[in-house]
Amino acid sequence: MKKNKASALQEVRGVNQPEPVSAASAGNIVALRSRDVPIEQLISGILAGDITALSRAITLVESANPAHLEKANQIIKACLAHARPSVRIGITGVPGVGKSTFIEAFGKFLTASGKKVAVLAVDPSSSLSHGSILGDKTRMEELVKDPNAYIRPSASGETLGGVARKTRETIMLCEAAGFDTIIIETVGVGQSETAVHAMVDFFLLLKIAGAGDELQGIKRGIMEMADVVAINKADGDNVKRATLAKTEFNRALHLFPAKKSGWMPKVLTCSALTHDGIAEIWETIQEFLSATKANGYFEGKRQEQNQFWMLETVNEQLKDRFYHNPIIAAELEKMKEAVRRNELSPFAAAQSLLEKYFKS
């Protein structure tokens, strides 16, 4: 587990290489580019469905530069006034379940039915792994070439809160640009599912049959979020196992309490390879939408989600400002040490930090 461990496999490091592009001139280029395009032009471009304008606006949303954020806010405000109906679909599943292949098949099906599809991702680890989800667009070869599809890799960020905020704003921009079906992909690792669930209308859990996966699937938290569980790779020799898994999941789902949406979650099988079951998933989503729009759940949930994200943003920023305060940054280490040595209770140490913060 230890890094830097001496080993015969370790290479001599060699001389330092210069950066391929000077950081200063890269910064200038970005600044120039965004100076180039006035906000009004970006807004009218987005509303006209121009992908270049959309991508530039998303880059502003993702920027750490406060001037860019200010611009992004103005663009989003203008876009909100032109909000169009859309459906936001969250898709999750552990690695190996075939998410990319599924989204490619599902996305192509949707564009063939006349939909405009945006595929986004929430993956807080992507800044470390350099974009583990959707980073490699070649995994969606067909969809990436489709003029009615727009694929954008996960925003990067230190915190899930930051990544989630950027994705939320990106959804609004994509919708203003005329994308009526928004797919948000996430990996099956816990916290990020909760964040994605809180920004979508419909949540699809992808599973495969076998390999102890049925049992893992009964993570109550994730299972309870799912509106549909789709058993993928139901093709060839696998069909029988997938059908068995379907029965098992159906039984498990019936043990959970009824959903606020009034929707009884369904288990389906599909194959991203043969495209079997893809149309049925879309039909089921449409049934869900009719039911939840009729009973008022759809609109109520969107409003709740907006308020939730407002409060989340406040809480994130309160923490950010505190921990990035230079006085606190220095004092925090001292307090951690005092708590570690049992000289102060965690509560007393926290109070001392808070007093210093609010005095400054």
Next chain:
Amino acid sequence: MKKNKASALQEVRGVNQPEPVSAASAGNIVALRSRDVPIEQLISGILAGDITALSRAITLVESANPAHLEKANQIIKACLAHARPSVRIGITGVPGVGKSTFIEAFGKFLTASGKKVAVLAVDPSSSLSHGSILGDKTRMEELVKDPNAYIRPSASGETLGGVARKTRETIMLCEAAGFDTIIIETVGVGQSETAVHAMVDFFLLLKIAGAGDELQGIKRGIMEMADVVAINKADGDNVKRATLAKTEFNRALHLFPAKKSGWMPKVLTCSALTHDGIAEIWETIQEFLSATKANGYFEGKRQEQNQFWMLETVNEQLKDRFYHNPIIAAELEKMKEAVRRNELSPFAAAQSLLEKYFKS
């Protein structure tokens, strides 16, 4: 669901009754009581194992009065200097699993072995339900009369964070008063387990066999926290089913990744009624303690927990101050409404609130 609905069952309200005790004189009595006892006397009382002094100090910890909190902090600081070795055991399980009866049997076993046992609870709902856990001390008839046991119901509070903070401080006071075995009970409802897990050395999950409970038990989050799963009510006709459940849980536990503690979770059966298996649970806890003290996990985890609670307290208070700020309280409703009407993005609304807050 609506209250105040006209109904034939509704009674005429009648005249207003005076409060049974005047709020002003009740306040005076509390103030007088705490003025009565100087801090030094409370500290020396606690260190001498005096239960009255301990209870008074806990009341200060639980108070909403800043002057009381200041006193509580001084007492805790003094007590920390006299910290004694202890084991902190978290116990959870859904209602009906027999938690109170188990704790009574387990607690009596411990005091008979020469231990001093404090039983606390974390139940954020208790302020509403007037103490659903441990509120009714009569459910632990024997333990409550035991001079080597101290039972304290859950602190009340609006937030889990508040309740958890009070319980953490209460643990420290109990340890200073000579209690070497701290049991913290919680109901099986999610968030509060996570809080309790973060304040104990060892986590015990109580289950019963049958009734679909095996499946529910495979809530990954809670199962992963458990160091021991004990199948309770393994008596009479139930023994066979409990033994079967034991096998099933053992299989499920082996699917989870290895724990950082190096401890392989165990499944045991027990009966709080016949006392079968109670001694075995305590032996297993001692094995756990030997193993984790030897590999450094025990001490490392306690230090980590202290730092975690320091940061949690900071985060809680940052939010508290923000949402209780009178300017924000008024503005928040306006912003929620603007977000609801899609006039502002959640992010822009949050920023506007934050600007007003940091200006004030």
